[in-house]
Amino acid sequence: MPITWSNVSVIKVKEEGCKTRIEGLGLKPQSSEILLDEVLRLKVSYRIVGELRDVLTQKSIEEAYKKHDVNFRLTSTVNLLKQTAPFIYRRVKAIKLARKAIFYWSRDSSVESRIRIMVVNENGNPSIVEQIEQLNEKLFDYTIKITLLGRDLGIGEHKLAAKVRVKWGSHTFINKGKAESTSEKLKILIKPTSH
Amino acid sequence: MALIEIKEAEAKLHEEIIRRTQSLCPECNRILDAEILERDSKIYLRKICPEHGEVEELYYGSAELYKKFSTYWRDGKGIQNPNVPVDSCACPMNCGLCTNHLSHTGLANIIITNRCDLTCWYCFFYVKKGLEGAYVYEPTLEQIRSMVRTLRAERPVAGNSIQLTGGEPTLRDDLIEIIKMIKEEGVDHVQLNTNGINLALDPQLAYKIKEAGVSNLYMSFDGVTARTNPKNHWEAPYAIENCRRAGVGVVLVPTVIKGMNDHELGAIIRYAQKNIDVVRAVNFQPVSLTGRMAKQDREKYRITIPDCIKAIEEQTNGEVPTEAWFPVPSCSPLTNFIEVLTNKPKYELSIHFACGAGTYVFTDEEGRLIPITSFVDVRGLIEYLEEKTEELKSGENRYKVMAHMLLKLGSFIDKAKQPKGLNLTKMLLKIILRHDYSSVGEWHRRSLFLGMMHFQDKYNHDAERVQRCDIHYLTPDLRIIPFCSFNVIPEWYRDRIQKKYGIPVEEWEKIHGQKIEDKLYKGTLRKGEKAAYSCGQCL
Ligand code: SF4
Ligand SMILES: [Zn+2]
Numbered sequence: 001m002p003i004t005w006s007n008v009s010v011i012k013v014k015e016e017g018c019k020t021r022i023e024g025l026g027l028k029p030q031s032s033e034i035l036l037d038e039v040l041r042l043k044v045s046y047r048i049v050g051e052l053r054d055v056l057t058q059k060s061i062e063e064a065y066k067k068h069d070v071n072f073r074l075t076s077t078v079n080l081l082k083q084t085a086p087f088i089y090r091r092v093k094a095i096k097l098a099r100k101a102i103f104y105w106s107r108d109s110s111v112e113s114r115i116r117i118m119v120v121n122e123n124g125n126p127s128i129v130e131q132i133e134q135l136n137e138k139l140f141d142y143t144i145k146i147t148l149l150g151r152d153l154g155i156g157e158h159k160l161a162a163k164v165r166v167k168w169g170s171h172t173f174i175n176k177g178k179a180e181s182t183s184e185k186l187k188i189l190i191k192p193t194s195h
Numbered sequence: 196m197a198l199i200e201i202k203e204a205e206a207k208l209h210e211e212i213i214r215r216t217q218s219l220c221p222e223c224n225r226i227l228d229a230e231i232l233e234r235d236s237k238i239y240l241r242k243i244c245p246e247h248g249e250v251e252e253l254y255y256g257s258a259e260l261y262k263k264f265s266t267y268w269r270d271g272k273g274i275q276n277p278n279v280p281v282d283s284c285a286c287p288m289n290c291g292l293c294t295n296h297l298s299h300t301g302l303a304n305i306i307i308t309n310r311c312d313l314t315c316w317y318c319f320f321y322v323k324k325g326l327e328g329a330y331v332y333e334p335t336l337e338q339i340r341s342m343v344r345t346l347r348a349e350r351p352v353a354g355n356s357i358q359l360t361g362g363e364p365t366l367r368d369d370l371i372e373i374i375k376m377i378k379e380e381g382v383d384h385v386q387l388n389t390n391g392i393n394l395a396l397d398p399q400l401a402y403k404i405k406e407a408g409v410s411n412l413y414m415s416f417d418g419v420t421a422r423t424n425p426k427n428h429w430e431a432p433y434a435i436e437n438c439r440r441a442g443v444g445v446v447l448v449p450t451v452i453k454g455m456n457d458h459e460l461g462a463i464i465r466y467a468q469k470n471i472d473v474v475r476a477v478n479f480q481p482v483s484l485t486g487r488m489a490k491q492d493r494e495k496y497r498i499t500i501p502d503c504i505k506a507i508e509e510q511t512n513g514e515v516p517t518e519a520w521f522p523v524p525s526c527s528p529l530t531n532f533i534e535v536l537t538n539k540p541k542y543e544l545s546i547h548f549a550c551g552a553g554t555y556v557f558t559d560e561e562g563r564l565i566p567i568t569s570f571v572d573v574r575g576l577i578e579y580l581e582e583k584t585e586e587l588k589s590g591e592n593r594y595k596v597m598a599h600m601l602l603k604l605g606s607f608i609d610k611a612k613q614p615k616g617l618n619l620t621k622m623l624l625k626i627i628l629r630h631d632y633s634s635v636g637e638w639h640r641r642s643l644f645l646g647m648m649h650f651q652d653k654y655n656h657d658a659e660r661v662q663r664c665d666i667h668y669l670t671p672d673l674r675i676i677p678f679c680s681f682n683v684i685p686e687w688y689r690d691r692i693q694k695k696y697g698i699p700v701e702e703w704e705k706i707h708g709q710k711i712e713d714k715l716y717k718g719t720l721r722k723g724e725k726a727a728y729s730c731g732q733c734l
Contacts, residue, residue, distance in 0.1 A: 108215035169585035
């Protein structure tokens with residue numbers, strides 16, 4: 001379904017998530033020219049900043065744990081868009097991913113707090129974080145790889161952009177919310193395969 | 196430096212500490228800090244007692260599986276009315292349950308006797324006549340009733356599943372009365388943990404326990420040959436046949452010991468598959484190395500959940516692959532979803548991810564095993580349920596969520612590959628949307644549940660595991676004690692309680708006018724004509 005650019009071009013923040021935003025959204029290709037049969041590799045990077053990032057502290061996590069609020073889930077939907085006509089964009093690829101922060105009671109006596117945090121990233125890899133800075137990085141800083149074939153776009157020059165939407169539910173430390181952002185447009189040239 | 200020390204030092208260079216917890220010194224029971232570390236793609240637990248030195252033990256045979264399973268970690272709500280209120284934590288010294296325990300009771304064990312009709316050399320659970328301080332522990336009917344009431348009083352979720360265990364519980368003359376009383380107290384699920392000997396010898400017993408209210412047997416079954424299963428190799432087929440006739444389900448319970456029976460895990464599953472009309476599940480229990488044991492002996496016998504899973508994959512020709520297994524807490528998203536939808540507390544399977552795992556298998560027309568993962572995107576379904584639970588918790592309209600679910604649920608199930616006659620989408624929708632469990636019966640009739648439950652010992656003891664245990668013991672002092680406290684530290688729990696509430700063997704014999712050994716199994720089925728009727732898997 002085509003998405004009009006006007007809907008996606010600005011950071012749209014609704015509900016309680018208005019103080020949370022997506023920062024530094026960038027779409028970078030490995031190469032700006034490829035052949036039709038080659039693979040186009042792109043990197044989408046962004047950071048979630050503002051209220052959501054600030055509100056997760058050891059204290060707020062412990063408060064959450066006491067109320068059995070033990071699993072924070074953050075979903076991102078990354079849409080790769082191609083401009084097909086002025087103000088008209090078509091979705092070329094969509095990636096949905098979820099990161100989780102699991103709060104658990106640890107018997108690690110080397111730290112003062114009894115509540116520890118395990119972050120599970122979009123690939124299902126877990127890691128126990130030592131400090132809040134680490135939690136922020138693992139939960140809120142993203143670099144996503146997108147690959148597609150030149151053939152998926154077709155021969156010619158294409159204008160691509162990434163539209164990212166993040167969403168989270170209500171917790172003791174934050175109300176539900178979402179944030180959106182769209183990257184600058186990027187030009188990619190797909191050339192016919194030489195024989 | 197000796198070669199062995201150099202090797203150990205080198206190994207430590209290549210290890211990574213992935214979690215810190217607490218454990219026990221196997222010598223003096225001192226609570227020690229412990230490290231969970233990864234080395235050579237395996238997970239070890241290491242601790243150092245200032246008095247007795249370092250102990251390092253294999254904790255989990257695959258680092259990859261450990262990491263995958265850890266992502267399902269969800270701490271439970273525990274119970275609202277603990278019997279042992281504590282301000283601080285000295286786990287596992289306060290069991291009862293204490294304020295800090297993180298799971299309510301999933302299955303409550305009641306030991307109704309510590310007498311047994313077998314005398315297995317490795318068993319610590321039965322009274323050994325002649326030993327100093329040998330006690331017969333047999334709580335009275337009234338004591339048992341009080342224990343059951345303690346379980347039913349658990350909040351926010353009243354305990355609803357009891358296992359009668361021993362010793363050998365069928366040795367109690369008032370077994371039927373006990374079962375009936377438990378049912379009267381409102382417990383839905385009663386299972387009987389048995390070696391099956393008496394059920395094999397007496398075909399009427401299966402009918403009697405069924406009528407009294409037993410749902411299934413939890414029957415020891417260590418292998419398919421007389422060598423691996425000397426305990427009940429000749430008797431188990433009779434017990435199963437008698438249960439088949441009486442309509443009592445059977446769960447086979449192999450204790451898995453490396454080098455002893457770990458080569459027969461696939462054959463045990465095949466045996467269960469042959470009897471799928473009556474065998475509901477196989478629950479493998481990697482051995483818990485109780486008592487003192489030298490490191491080299493522990494290395495010889497120690498086997499962990501991933502090792503069993505791998506062996507099963509190999510021994511079923513890949514029909515039950517590693518990917519088919521999920522840790523027990525992976526069920527939480529389904530129960531959490533129903534809890535939020537109904538706004539009523541539900542059973543949560545919030546045990547530690549390293550304690551247990553499971554999968555379901557079906558049989559196709561060629562007799563191949565079809566794991567649930569071959570027709571259900573289990574991981575995708577779990578993620579979806581988590582997402583929808585969060586939406587509901589965040590105030591999303593429940594009808595909107597349910598409508599989405601109606602449309603979406605089928606996409607996780609490959610209808611072409613699902614076993615014939617089974618409509619999983621319909622069943623899930625009934626459970627989730629209408630809380631109607633009527634079609635679950637069909638699922639259970641057609642499927643075989645494969646489970647793993649690794650009870651701990653003092654060497655691999657992890658306080659983070661025991662704190663989340665949901666298999667508990669009910670005791671006459673009306674405490675509820677986690678399995679791995681009760682049995683791992685018997686000097687604090689099991690033995691102390693049984694001594695307090697038991698009577699000396701001689702006194703018991705006088706009161707009952709019989710000798711303990713009168714009830715010992717004489718091996719009749721091993722000697723007579725019936726011995727020819729074996730389990731059908733003998734080599
Ligand atoms: S195991 Fe559970 S009940 Fe026992 S002391 Fe630890 S937290 Fe308390
Ligand atoms: Zn010690």
